[in-house]
């Protein structure tokens with residue numbers, strides 16, 4: 238229960254509703270007790286009538302009175318049971334809502350490293366499946382727990398007061414039922430976890446197949462994919478059958494044990510009645526009803542135990558993530574406006590997971606408003622520089638200064654708000670083009686969106702779609718070409734009008750002519766704004782104030798186009814190679 242203590246703050250939050258639920262449950266169960274007692278009284282009345290102790294009309298009157306009370310109590314008990322669910326189960330839904338929000342908020346707060354260490358499926362599972370297990374504890378388990386305790390507390394003393402020996406014999410099979418249900422629930426849980434795992438493997442597999450359907454068709458992989466799928470499906474079916482087998486034991490066992498308890502009541506009660514140890518056969522009927530009322534709560538003890546164990550395990554998994562702290566910590570809480578000067582001082586950076594040193598003792602300065610192109614072979618560390626400026630990672634050694642202040646002494650939100658980043662793999666949400674562009678500035682007007690799209694040279698493409706800017710993208714809509722995606726992503730950054738632009742190889746999928754147009758527009762749009770353009774093409778570097786050439790994480794060359802073109806080296810070679818490619 239140590240892990241589940243995390244939920245206590247929520248129980249405290251909703252304590253008044255839970256207290257009301259507790260009272261309602263007690264009332265509902267007490268009302269339920271009216272029926273067995275009055276059934277016994279009715280039989281006593283019939284026995285007395287048979288013995289001639291009561292007149293027919295008086296007996297009929299009493300029976301009618303008892304029937305009406307039983308019906309009234311049953312209706313009231315039903316109504317209170319409804320209220321019980323409305324209070325306690327509703328509280329568990331509130332707790333589920335709060336817990337999901339808490340986890341989601343925490344996820345957003347964590348650094349990129351956390352997402353690299355953990356698989357998306359795992360993140361999703363903890364916020365959905367695990368929270369669901371925990372909800373079973375905070376709702377149904379709590380409700381049935383209170384229910385069971387109340388029923389036990391009321392029925393068992395009544396039984397012992399009415400007929401102690403009969404009560405003792407009748408209750409013997411019930412703990413056995415409880416233990417059996419506990420073991421069966423445990424096996425059911427183990428097997429259903431395996432079935433769940435198969436289902437999730439199957440859905441991940443099919444999801445990947447659907448996403449990569451073009452590759453599968455192009456390589457005619459359908460037969461082998463079908464084979465893999467049917468192997469997975471057959472294994473999943475076998476596991477489901479295993480689960481169905483134990484599930485099938487659950488109710489027959491319950492019925493068997495209730496039957497045994499009933500036989501005890503009738504046999505021992507019957508003997509006691511014959512011996513005169515109990516006054517009326519009505520007691521036997523009363524006890525049969527008690528046994529039936531107790532069976533479900535007794536069975537539930539086993540079920541509750543396994544629910545609590547499962548919830549504990551799920552909450553442990555949730556707590557593991559909730560206890561994660563972000564690697565990148567914001568220690569400055571007031572806003573720190575950014576102008577745009579960037580300085581790298583002997584920066585070395587090694588990725589924790591791969592232990593690849595992406596940047597090795599790099600130093601350079603970019604003045605406010607300057608445009609800098611970063612060139613270099615693939616894997617030379619260009620994107621890493623941009624990630625470090627956005628403080629997605631902290632440097633391993635050395636220092637990054639923004640506006641002459643160490644980056645760690647600046648508010649992390651202020652830094653990110655001052656940045657308009659266009660990543661290498663443009664990511665667009667399954668929403669309209671307009672919403673995707675407005676991601677950069679939520680309150681932007683339509684005119685501003687159009688202006689940004691024009692500067693990114695994608696406006697003509699957008700208005701070519703029948704729904705224009707309202708065209709929905711992604712799974713629910715159309716698929717943009719690689720170049721169109723990149724340009725929508727550029728429009729998003731331009732709309733933001735940030736102090737620092739970070740363009741990460743974002744023109745790789747557009748033709749050289751469009752690239753030229755975009756670069757000209759960028760020049761205007763990014764005037765007086767610090768701009769870093771990572772590229773493989775010299776065309777992106779020609780107009781830059783400065784060019785940085787990287788090789789294996791080291792700074793190989795630094796200078797402007799003219800400087801670098803006048804010395805032998807990577808830049809000049811690249812320039813002439815690309816020039817001759819263009820001419821050819």
Ligand SMILES: Nc1ncnc2c1ncn2[C@@H]1O[C@H](COP(=O)(O)OP(=O)(O)OP(=O)(O)O)[C@@H](O)[C@H]1O
Pocket residue numbers: 588590591593594595613614615616617618619620621622661742
């Ligand atoms: N998230 C990451 N985790 C671990 N290693 C990484 C990560 N990103 C990059 N690397 C490694 O760091 C090195 C530098 O990568 P980086 O992406 O900065 O290069 P790049 O110059 O931008 O390459 P490209 O031109 O292909 O985009 C590479 O060896 C890469 O494998």
